[in-house]
Amino acid sequence: xxxxxxxxxxxxxxxxxxxxxxxxxxxxxxxxxxxxxxxxxxxxxxxxxxxxxxxxxxxxxxxxxxxxxxxxxxxxxxxxxxxxxxxxxxxxxxxxxxxxxxxxxxxxxxxxxxxxxxxxxxxxxxxxxxxxxxxxxxxxxxxxxxxxxxxxxxxxxxxxxxxxxxxxxxx
Amino acid sequence: xxxxxxxxxxxxxxxxxxxxxxxxxxxxxxxxxxxxxxxxxxxxxxxxxxxxxxxxxxxxxxxxxxxxxxxxxxxxxxxxxxxxxxxxxxxxxxxxxxxxxxxxxxxxxxx
Numbered sequence: 646x647x648x649x650x651x652x653x654x655x656x657x658x659x660x661x662x663x664x665x666x667x668x669x670x671x672x673x674x675x676x677x678x679x680x681x682x683x684x685x686x687x688x689x690x691x692x693x694x695x696x697x698x699x700x701x702x703x704x705x706x707x708x709x710x711x712x713x714x715x716x717x718x719x720x721x722x723x724x725x726x727x728x729x730x731x732x733x734x735x736x737x738x739x740x741x742x743x744x745x746x747x748x749x750x751x752x753x754x755x756x757x758x759x760x761x762x763x764x765x766x767x768x769x770x771x772x773x774x775x776x777x778x779x780x781x782x783x784x785x786x787x788x789x790x791x792x793x794x795x796x797x798x799x800x801x802x803x804x805x806x807x808x809x810x811x812x813x814x815x816x
Numbered sequence: 817x818x819x820x821x822x823x824x825x826x827x828x829x830x831x832x833x834x835x836x837x838x839x840x841x842x843x844x845x846x847x848x849x850x851x852x853x854x855x856x857x858x859x860x861x862x863x864x865x866x867x868x869x870x871x872x873x874x875x876x877x878x879x880x881x882x883x884x885x886x887x888x889x890x891x892x893x894x895x896x897x898x899x900x901x902x903x904x905x906x907x908x909x910x911x912x913x914x915x916x917x918x919x920x921x922x923x924x925x926x927x
Contacts, residue, residue, distance in 0.1 A: 684911055684913050701839055759846070763843075
């Protein structure tokens with residue numbers, strides 16, 4: 646037991662000196678003021694930053710698919726609403742819109758990265774899509790046209806998402 | 817003071833912290849795992865460096881759930897975004913070949 650105690654004390658002492666020795670080597674290195682990068686190092690850092698930026702942009706492309714799906718869903722809802730009677734049409738549109746919007750929102754939350762400005766832009770698109778569809782439903786019920794006017798009007802309800810898609814594709 | 821090296825941010829001088837900040841400057845927010853894979857570091861290294869960036873006021877860590885899975889989201893604060901922009905501008909100048917003259921003034925190096 647005594648031998649064991651002596652041995653553990655020795656190990657502790659060695660370990661302590663070893664730690665002190667490591668600190669003597671590491672601390673001055675940490676304390677050193679960072680050197681100014683050379684032109685080549687700065688260029689390399691910039692190259693790396695562009696590479697990372699490219700990866701983020703590529704992984705943010707899901708938003709384009711999101712916008713296309715949103716545009717398609719709104720067009721489809723407008724088409725369905727124009728074919729149904731006022732009360733039924735409204736109910737179908739409201740329920741379907743909530744399901745589609747919530748589904749898309751849930752999908753967007755699962756994405757690993759959102760591009761800079763996503764939250765603000767998506768809020769705008771969301772509002773514009775909601776009001777364009779609401780406007781379509783009100784106009785359809787007011788004029789009771791029932792004819793092929795919706796073929797012209799339906800793409801308009803998809804316009805906010807399509808404009809956002811175009812801007813995303815250009816960015 | 818005119819030399820671009822004075823505009824280099826000491827917090828972003830570390831290559832790993834610089835890479836994390838650059839990944840986040842292009843994003844509103846990014847998942848911890850995505851940043852880890854993009855920057856090519858381990859969980860512990862990323863965790864340590866995000867703590868330093870958070871302490872500098874450059875980064876915000878948000879914890880939440882996607883379904884039942886816990887997720888950690890990283891995003892840059894406005895100060896962090898400004899610091900990265902300044903740091904990148906200084907690097908651009910250094911890469912363009914700004915060297916110190918014997919008097920200590922910044923001058924574009926002869927190419």
